[in-house]
Amino acid sequence: MAQDIEFNRNEDSTSWKLSDLNKRLHVIHQGGGEKRIAKLKADGKLTARERIDALLDPKSPRIGDRCLRGRWHVARTRRAPCAGVVVVMGYVSKRQCIVVANDATREGRRLVPL
Numbered sequence: 001m002a003q004d005i006e007f008n009r010n011e012d013s014t015s016w017k018l019s020d021l022n023k024r025l026h027v028i029h030q031g032g033g034e035k036r037i038a039k040l041k042a043d044g045k046l047t048a049r050e051r052i053d054a055l056l057d058p059k060s061p062r063i064g065d066r067c068l069r070g071r072w073h074v075a076r077t078r079r080a081p082c083a084g085v086v087v088v089m090g091y092v093s094k095r096q097c098i099v100v101a102n103d104a105t106r107e108g109r110r111l112v113p114l
Contacts, residue, residue, distance in 0.1 A: 032105030040105060048086040048101035055092060055099060062090035064098070 031037060031047060040047060046054065056062060064087050084103040089096065 031103050036105035045104070047105060048103040052086060052088050052090075052099050052101055056088070056090040057092060057094065060091040062088050064089040 029049065031049075037047060086101045086103055087098065089098045091097065092099075
C-alpha cells in the first residue's frame with residue numbers, strides 16, 4: 001500500500017514538472033511575444049524558428065534548440081534565454097548540419113517572464 005502511495009506521489013510530481021517545463025518552452029518559443037512577431041510579419045520576415053524549418057529537410061529528425069541553456073543566468077539577470085539565439089541540429093539536403101539563427105523578436109537585454 002505504501003508503495004502505491006509513493007508511486008502516485010512520484011507520478012504527480014513528474015506530471016507537474018513536465019507541465020511546468022512545457023509552459024516555459026512555450027514562453028521561450030514565443031520569442032519576444034505576439035506583438036514583436038506581428039511586427040516581423042508585417043515587414044514580410046519569418047521568425048528564427050520558421051526560417052530554420054524552411055531550411056531543414058521536411059520530416060527529418062532534428063535535435064537541439066538549446067532554449068533552456070543558461071536558465072540560471074536568465075533568472076539572475078532577467079535577460080533573454082540563450083541570448084536570443086536558436087540552435088538546431090538537423091538535415092539539409094540529407095547532410096547533417098547545425099543551424100544557428102538570431103531571434104529578431106528578442107533583445108538580449110529584454111526582461112522575460114520565466
